[in-house]
Amino acid sequence: MVKIGLVVFPGSNCDRDVFNVLNNILKLKTEYLWHKTDSIHEFDAVILPGGFSYGDRLRAGIIAARSPIMRQVKKLAERGLPVLGICNGFQILVESGMLPGALLMNRGLNFVCKWTRMEVLNTSTPFTGMLNNNQLINIPVAHGEGRYMIDQDTYESLKKNKQIVFKYKDENPNGSIGSIAGICNDNGNVLGMMPHPERASDQILMPHGLTNNAILIFQSLMLFLSRKKTVNKRRR
Amino acid sequence: MLSSTEDDYLTRQLGRTPNPLELDMTSTEWSEHCSYKSSKMLLKLLPTKGTNVIIGPGYDAGVLDVGNGDVITVHIESHNHPSAVDPYGGAATGVGGVIRDIISMGTRPIGLLNALRFAPIENSNSSNSKWLFKNVVKGIADYGNCIGIPNVGGEVEFDKSFREYCLVDVAAIGLGRKDEIIPNEAEHDDLIILAGNPTGRDGIHGASFASKLLVEDRSAVQIPDPFLEKLLIEATREAVKNGCIKAMKDLGGGGLACCLSELSESVGMGFEIELSSVHKKIPSLSPNEIMISESQERMIYIVSKKKQHEFTRILDRFGIAHSNIGTLKDHSDLVILLNGRSIARLKSSLLANAPLVNRRSIRPSYLRKIKKYFVEPAEVKDYEKVILKILSNPNIASKRWVYQQYDHEVGTRTVIKPGEGDASVLRIDDDRFISIKLDGNSKHCYLDPYEGTLGCLSEACRNIRCTGAQPIGIIDHLQFGNPERPSIYWTFKKSIEAIADFCKFMSIPVVGGKVSFYNETRRGAIKPSPVIGAIGLIEGRANIVSSKLESGDSLFIVGSTGEEMGGSEYFENYHQRVGGRVAALNLNMDLLHGNSILQLIHEKITNCVHDCSKGGLAISLIEMALQGNIGISVDLEKIPNRCKRLDYLLFAETNSRYLFATKKPSEAEVFLDKLGCSYSEIGHAGDYDGTIELRQSKKRTISIPLQKARSSYENLDRIMKGNNED
Numbered sequence: 029m030v031k032i033g034l035v036v037f038p039g040s041n042c043d044r045d046v047f048n049v050l051n052n053i054l055k056l057k058t059e060y061l062w063h064k065t066d067s068i069h070e071f072d073a074v075i076l077p078g079g080f081s082y083g084d085r086l087r088a089g090i091i092a093a094r095s096p097i098m099r100q101v102k103k104l105a106e107r108g109l110p111v112l113g114i115c116n117g118f119q120i121l122v123e124s125g126m127l128p129g130a131l132l133m134n135r136g137l138n139f140v141c142k143w144t145r146m147e148v149l150n151t152s153t154p155f156t157g158m159l160n161n162n163q164l165i166n167i168p169v170a171h172g173e174g175r176y177m178i179d180q181d182t183y184e185s186l187k188k189n190k191q192i193v194f195k196y197k198d199e200n201p202n203g204s205i206g207s208i209a210g211i212c213n214d215n216g217n218v219l220g221m222m223p224h225p226e227r228a229s230d231q232i233l234m235p236h237g238l239t240n241n242a243i244l245i246f247q248s249l250m251l252f253l254s255r256k257k258t259v260n261k262r263r264r
Numbered sequence: 265m266l267s268s269t270e271d272d273y274l275t276r277q278l279g280r281t282p283n284p285l286e287l288d289m290t291s292t293e294w295s296e297h298c299s300y301k302s303s304k305m306l307l308k309l310l311p312t313k314g315t316n317v318i319i320g321p322g323y324d325a326g327v328l329d330v331g332n333g334d335v336i337t338v339h340i341e342s343h344n345h346p347s348a349v350d351p352y353g354g355a356a357t358g359v360g361g362v363i364r365d366i367i368s369m370g371t372r373p374i375g376l377l378n379a380l381r382f383a384p385i386e387n388s389n390s391s392n393s394k395w396l397f398k399n400v401v402k403g404i405a406d407y408g409n410c411i412g413i414p415n416v417g418g419e420v421e422f423d424k425s426f427r428e429y430c431l432v433d434v435a436a437i438g439l440g441r442k443d444e445i446i447p448n449e450a451e452h453d454d455l456i457i458l459a460g461n462p463t464g465r466d467g468i469h470g471a472s473f474a475s476k477l478l479v480e481d482r483s484a485v486q487i488p489d490p491f492l493e494k495l496l497i498e499a500t501r502e503a504v505k506n507g508c509i510k511a512m513k514d515l516g517g518g519g520l521a522c523c524l525s526e527l528s529e530s531v532g533m534g535f536e537i538e539l540s541s542v543h544k545k546i547p548s549l550s551p552n553e554i555m556i557s558e559s560q561e562r563m564i565y566i567v568s569k570k571k572q573h574e575f576t577r578i579l580d581r582f583g584i585a586h587s588n589i590g591t592l593k594d595h596s597d598l599v600i601l602l603n604g605r606s607i608a609r610l611k612s613s614l615l616a617n618a619p620l621v622n623r624r625s626i627r628p629s630y631l632r633k634i635k636k637y638f639v640e641p642a643e644v645k646d647y648e649k650v651i652l653k654i655l656s657n658p659n660i661a662s663k664r665w666v667y668q669q670y671d672h673e674v675g676t677r678t679v680i681k682p683g684e685g686d687a688s689v690l691r692i693d694d695d696r697f698i699s700i701k702l703d704g705n706s707k708h709c710y711l712d713p714y715e716g717t718l719g720c721l722s723e724a725c726r727n728i729r730c731t732g733a734q735p736i737g738i739i740d741h742l743q744f745g746n747p748e749r750p751s752i753y754w755t756f757k758k759s760i761e762a763i764a765d766f767c768k769f770m771s772i773p774v775v776g777g778k779v780s781f782y783n784e785t786r787r788g789a790i791k792p793s794p795v796i797g798a799i800g801l802i803e804g805r806a807n808i809v810s811s812k813l814e815s816g817d818s819l820f821i822v823g824s825t826g827e828e829m830g831g832s833e834y835f836e837n838y839h840q841r842v843g844g845r846v847a848a849l850n851l852n853m854d855l856l857h858g859n860s861i862l863q864l865i866h867e868k869i870t871n872c873v874h875d876c877s878k879g880g881l882a883i884s885l886i887e888m889a890l891q892g893n894i895g896i897s898v899d900l901e902k903i904p905n906r907c908k909r910l911d912y913l914l915f916a917e918t919n920s921r922y923l924f925a926t927k928k929p930s931e932a933e934v935f936l937d938k939l940g941c942s943y944s945e946i947g948h949a950g951d952y953d954g955t956i957e958l959r960q961s962k963k964r965t966i967s968i969p970l971q972k973a974r975s976s977y978e979n980l981d982r983i984m985k986g987n988n989e990d
Contacts, residue, residue, distance in 0.1 A: 038491070038494075038495055038582060038583065039410070039491055039494055039495075041411065041412020041494065041674060042412070042674060044675075045674070045675065045676040048676060049676075078674075079412055080409070080410040080411075080412070080490075080491065080494070082491065083410055083489075083490060083491025083492075083494070084410065085491070138402075138405075138668075138669050139405050139406070139409055139669050139670075139671070140668055140669070141667075141668055141669070141670060141671045141672055141673060142668055168673050170409070170671040170673055170674065172409070224673065226676065227673045227674075227676055230676065232679055232691065232694070232805060233673075233676055233678065233679065235681065235684065236684070236810065236812050
């Protein structure tokens with residue numbers, strides 16, 4: 029059976045929300061991983077949830093990036109297994125060097141919590157297999173430091189390598205370069221995104237008239253893992 | 265400082281002269297802020313029992329049964345004085361304080377609300393109101409966002425009486441299990457553990473500071489640390505689940521002195537406290553500084569010796585500092601030791617119960633003067649202009665600038681979000697939901713504290729009914745000036761009487777509250793500002809409704825509009841005129857209309873309801889049109905009313921009125937006829953070239969393009985974004 033690890037740092041606060049979607053809605057076996065855990069090799073994928081790890085002290089994500097569990101997460105990613113960072117999780121992935129670039133304070137200088145639409149630009153990651161190119165996903169953002177920034181050359185190469193997975197469709201809520209909402213690593217198995225799919229996975233939480241298509245992100249992961257398990261079984 | 269009568273009383277009760285430490289502890293605990301000495305007697309008038317009430321007021325938070333073994337806890341606090349001096353820190357620590365009250369009951373905080381009051385901000389070059397507003401919102405946002413508790417709703421009022429001051433009320437709501445409510449029972453030899461922030465010199469004399477008129481004193485304001493609060497939430501939840509905690513209380517106003525005496529009294533045991541064990545920021549703190557410091561993010565826990573190690577292991581895992589500061593004793597005293605030597609000994613019940621004060625009350629003379637000199641304004645000519653002007657006033661305009669800074673989605677419970685409906689709706693599970701709203705109206709309460717307070721109660725209940733909820737509890741926050749002045753005390757008394765009358769009539773218990781006096785600066789007292797919170801329950805997700813109009817909907821109004829203009833936005837903001845008759849409340853009619861609306865929702869006759877209050881009918885209609893992004897056409901002749909003038913009909917703030925939309929107008933009529941409500945079908949939603957049309961037969965048509973209305977309605981964004989330099 030597939031098992032997903034959900035990392036909990038001191039100050040993580042979307043851990044229970046992600047758990048609820050994976051465990052209760054999708055019936056995926058999910059376990060919390062306290063940040064001091066030093067062995068995670070039995071997990072098939074890891075999710076870094078949103079929140080304010082270490083109270084965003086110094087800079088969002090920078091302390092958590094040096095937490096013992098991050099060495100394990102890196103190893104897991106090097107094995108090609110899926111790693112998803114949401115909001116603060118994205119900030120941690122960037123601070124730990126697992127994803128390029130930096131997340132700066134929003135251009136408006138205020139925290140911004142609102143519903144957005146994001147466009148899918150890459151459907152070949154473990155998290156986007158069930159999405160269509162240019163599909164629009166209804167999803168809220170809630171962050172103070174979500175302005176993705178990178179030098180022009182790397183930006184061009186991200187574009188070329190299809191590492192820009194999601195971008196904001198209408199208004200850019202934070203001033204990100206190229207309206208970037210989420211990027212993946214070269215290999216495609218590590219994805220960081222500022223919007224919160226776990227807040228848009230249950231129809232009852234959707235604003236009037238919008239559908240909960242963000243759940244496809246988790247369902248894609250589920251499909252990816254089940255296929256992989258089948259392949260592995262056959263190999264054995 | 266104790267008054268001479270209090271000093272005498274203390275000496276008489278002790279049978280000796282108190283030493284300086286005992287005096288300091290007592291004067292902190294007997295401050296108005298901690299002791300409620302001016303209000304306790306009147307608060308007894310409030311009904312506090314009800315079918316859902318497990319624990320009423322008097323504890324850190326009220327506890328309501330919502331079925332299935334679940335309970336919700338709710339509490340409201342203010343942080344007015346600190347916020348007026350340091351808006352960021354004051355507001356943030358206010359949020360921290362009210363959250364710890366929810367934790368103390370053994371529940372997890374799941375939502376925050378706030379009610380804010382400032383002086384006008386449009387032309388604020390001469391005052392600091394915009395700076396206060398901006399930083400209060402930022403303080404609340406940063407604290408709530410960091411700990412991951414959604415700020416789901418609130419209200420903001422602007423009025424000149426808050427010049428160089430502000431009111432910052434924060435409410436929190438918690439969810440837990442009935443069988444996990446802390447028993448608050450302890451025995452001899454149990455341990456007293458202080459956990460959280462080391463005690464320092466921040467917030468010294470905070471409670472006393474809040475018990476007199478505002479004089480800037482920065483050292484009395486506390487410093488916020490939301491990260492530590494988040495750790496306290498998680499550690500406390502884990503300890504509760506493991507049955508480690510026998511009693512607990514948060515440290516707020518009055519610090520250890522207040523917390524220990526009240527906890528000792530409530531568990532009915534003596535405490536022996538060793539001050540040298542307290543973990544501190546600076547070693548040189550004196551005993552009295554330790555006792556009255558208001559350093560934030562601290563909790564006191566009572567645990568048995570058996571559970572001590574299990575409990576401290578949990579704290580250690582979260583990296584929370586703690587110290588074992590004493591033990592429970594088989595007496596009823598609070599004994600303070602320093603290195604084993606007793607330096608203070610007071611009966612807890614003496615300390616926790618200040619001698620009550622009988623305050624005189626006299627009807628204030630301003631009421632007579634206003635009545636004598638008030639002249640009605642002339643009827644306006646250009647209605648389009650007036651409506652847009654009222655719509656753009658920060659009192660009415662969209663509060664999007666505020667709520668977009670709050671994470672209102674975290675926790676994945678927010679079903680009706682800020683800006684979507686008349687109240688916020690949070691899910692408990694897939695079948696049960698709570699609806700909550702805070703309302704206040706200092707303009708109404710100034711002109712008539714009794715009817716004004718009734719109006720706030722009615723409005724808060726109307727708002728939650730507009731989401732489909734049945735009210736199950738009320739919280740109140742009563743904010744006034746100096747109670748030693750009889751004219752102020754009179755307004756307080758009227759306000760309490762209104763709450764008592766309303767809640768008794770409606771059978772809705774008061775489950776929590778707070779009194780805040782001395783809301784004064786050198787310019788004088790604030791207007792009487794009770795803030796009322798209504799909490800309601802919705803069973804079944806199909807019964808949740810919003811105020812979103814759809815094309816083809818028929819628009820109905822329930823209730824008749826009277827010439828009740830006193831304190832209205834039209835009088836106060838458009839005409840700059842204070843006076844007139846405040847909307848009065850007919851309790852029978854209020855209940856009838858409220859229940860009728862709930863029945864219409866349950867019968868699936870409507871799924872779109874909006875309260876008609878601040879700004880009047882014209883504003884409420886436009887709000888509905890904007891919410892649905894759709895045109896409306898309304899026949900003004902069809903509106904049931906008792907008004908001689910069109911401006912009064914459009915802008916009166918009469919209570920007990922609801923607007924609703926339906927696709928089954930004839931069923932609605934049959935239903936409302938049967939219930940005996942005064943109502944009328946007044947118009948339709950549709951294209952209408954994207955305009956809001958208010959027609960008065962052939963005489964005139966007031967026509968406002970939606971786009972223009974939206975632009976006015978978003979005026980607060982413009983005002984606040986026009987200035988980003990600090």
